[in-house]
Amino acid sequence: MDTHFQGQGLGSAIMIKIETYLHQMAKKGATIGLLAATGKEAFYGRYGYIxxxxxxxxxxxxxxI
Structure with a gap:
């Protein structure tokens, strides 16, 4: 991971696009899964992932969902 790009809001912008798509396309009751790099769980927690x-x-x- 290139730390030069961290803290510029790029990951958040990508997650907003992904979350918008998932909320439009996923059926109620669906489970969305992801693999988080160690130490990055808090980032995804901001979007409701546990x-x-x-x-x-x-x-x-x-x-x-």
Missing amino acids: PRPSETLGNGMCKF
Whole structure:
């Protein structure tokens, strides 16, 4: 990861686009999952994702629509 680009709002802008799409397309009751890099869980937590640790797959996060 290039730290030069951190703190400029790029990740937030991308997440807003993704979240807009998911809320338009995902059916009620859907579960959205993602894999978060270690230490980045708080970023995704701002968008409603919760940690879902897994010994076999590593840390994941999910959100229920």
